[in-house]
Amino acid sequence: MLGYSLMAFEKVAGPEELPPGEMRELMRSGQPLVLCHTPDGLHVMEGTCPHAGGRLAQGALHGSTLVCPWHAWEFDCTTGELDFHDSVKLRKFPVERRDDGIYVDFD
Numbered sequence: 001m002l003g004y005s006l007m008a009f010e011k012v013a014g015p016e017e018l019p020p021g022e023m024r025e026l027m028r029s030g031q032p033l034v035l036c037h038t039p040d041g042l043h044v045m046e047g048t049c050p051h052a053g054g055r056l057a058q059g060a061l062h063g064s065t066l067v068c069p070w071h072a073w074e075f076d077c078t079t080g081e082l083d084f085h086d087s088v089k090l091r092k093f094p095v096e097r098r099d100d101g102i103y104v105d106f107d
């Protein structure tokens with residue numbers, strides 16, 4: 001048995017497309033995800049707020065904090081955790097910056 005898992009990274013943006021401080025929505029199988037460029041790097045998380053369904057990519061990015069556009073719940077992009085209740089957590093997806101762009105593993 002081989003001791004590794006196969007990862008299927010897909011290109012989602014060009015190398016210069018997402019400057020620091022910006023974010024964008026990615027659609028995957030009909031579900032929104034959000035790609036954020038924070039001071040500590042790139043992050044991809046679920047893009048629907050677990051409170052009432054706000055589209056997180058339409059919110060605001062302050063440093064590493066993503067603020068929902070509807071009722072201002074705040075999520076830490078580095079962990080996916082809600083700021084006031086760490087049992088609420090957005091799923092995160094592996095992301096890599098390569099020479100030719102930004103890649104995400106959606107599996």
Ligand code: FES
Pocket residue numbers: 049050051052053054068069070071072073
């Ligand atoms: S829907 Fe996101 S805080 Fe209410």
